[in-house]
Amino acid sequence: MRECWQFASELLSSLLQFPFGRRLPCDIYWHGVSFHDNYIFSGQVNKFPGMTEMVRKVTLSRAVRTMQDLFPIEYNFYPRSWILPEEFPLFVAEVHMMKESDPSWKPTFIVKPDGGCQGDGIYLIKDPSDVRPAGSLQSRPAVVQEYICKPLLVDKLKFDIRLYVLLKSLEPLEIYIAKDGLSRFCTEPYQEPTLKNLHQVFMHLTNYSLNIHSGNFIHSDSVNTGSKRTFSSILCRLSSRGADVKKVWSDIISLVIKTIIALTPELKVYYQSDIPAGKPGPTCFQILGFDILLMKNLKPMLLEVNANPSMRIEHEQELSPGVFENVPSPVDEEVKVAVIRDTLRLVDPQKKKRKDIQ
Known part of the structure; x- marks a missing residue:
């Protein structure tokens, strides 16, 4: 040393x-x-x-998901994610669809504010309805991801x-x-x-x-x-x-x-x-x-x-x-x-x- x-x-x-x-x-x-x-x-x-700007949670998620769409096998190291508030309806619809196709699926999700650091504002939910009021999301976008259980x-x-x-x-x-x-x-x-x-x-x-x-x-x-x-x-x-x-x-x-x-x-x-x-x-x-x-x-x-x-x-x-x-x-x-x-x-x-x- x-x-x-x-x-x-x-x-x-x-x-x-x-x-x-x-x-x-x-x-x-x-x-x-x-x-x-x-x-x-x-x-x-x-x-x-x-x-x-590029490694903020929302921007990073967009960049990696773009590559996941092109190369799904190569980029399978990033959890399934949605950007809030713009993709909230998609989040609700996809979770509902996945639960219908597999009733045994009991997911947990983690919500991360875009500009948060040191764990600030992060919380876990079991259902899309548990996302905190959308009003705060307008000024503070977030990424919600499937939690690795x-x-x-x-x-x-x-x-x-x-x-x-x-x-x-x-x-x-x-x-x-x-x-x-x-x-x-x-x-x-x-x-x-x-x-x-x-x-x-x-x-x-x-x-x-x-x-x-x-x-x-x-x-x-x-x-x-x-x-x-x-x-x-x-x-x-x-x-x-x-x-x-x-x-x-x-x-x-x-x-x-x-x-x-x-x-x-x-x-x-x-x-x-x-x-x-x-x-x-x-x-x-x-x-x-x-x-x-x-x-x-x-x-x-x-x-x-x-x-x-x-x-x-x-x-x-x-x-x-x-x-x-x-x-x-x-x-x-x-x-x-x-x-x-x-x-x-x-x-x-x-x-x-x-x-x-x-």
Whole structure:
């Protein structure tokens, strides 16, 4: 880990660095939220124009569903979904039709506000009539998806995977996937959803920002235990039970590539609008956070894509009621330092210069 920090420090010191607000040319511009600077004419920016809009829940759902219509087998990693409010009548009609054709089908659905984050506004329903009043949907569209009722459990808990993906270039399309990620756990033992437990967010929702407020959340000094672990530790456990972890990785890689392919056409439109060909401008790269759920049969399912995944390597810990302090998080450090280090290596603007000199 010390080598990671040393490399990052050395590389950063070799790049041009300026305080916020300076307009002098830089090698790398690192924006916090989105691509928003029209005064950058060279170098590299760590955001793509339009990425934040493209991975919002409604836009992502549209893009993936378009590919599902064209290639249903290749894109079967995304849950059946509908966009509210515009597709509410279709949602009602299709659920009614599926229940008629299969009376044993007892579905659960998860409603996700389009602009929501950190679990805000997400809720589970058993019937379309349970969708909250459409008036609020007019100002806050949502995606409703078929809930995955049979997730893979570890220690009787549901969890998801946060995987970090570097989109280095659109033309040519260049994608790098981190070798490790985070496994984020619920804090109550999982039970399949019923009318009585739909509201139990610590059982059904894997969002770290929700579960950290649970009394059962476990901060651990080990990457193999606790409420947040490395994905590699989960793969080791699966491998010890005879699971084909190479296939799991292969399926995840396929999911990532196909998702980015689905987003690429509109991303190119945004890119060409903000940085027209033939005019001076920066090149772009971006670290994305893919949230993936493993089903009981080890099939990966895409939950969502985050354009601005947190790179914090510490967490808030409550020392006493109302008193918090930031403490190091070994699992975040293990994964995220490597992501930043390798990203800087891959986009290092001095690399080409060194090769040219040689």
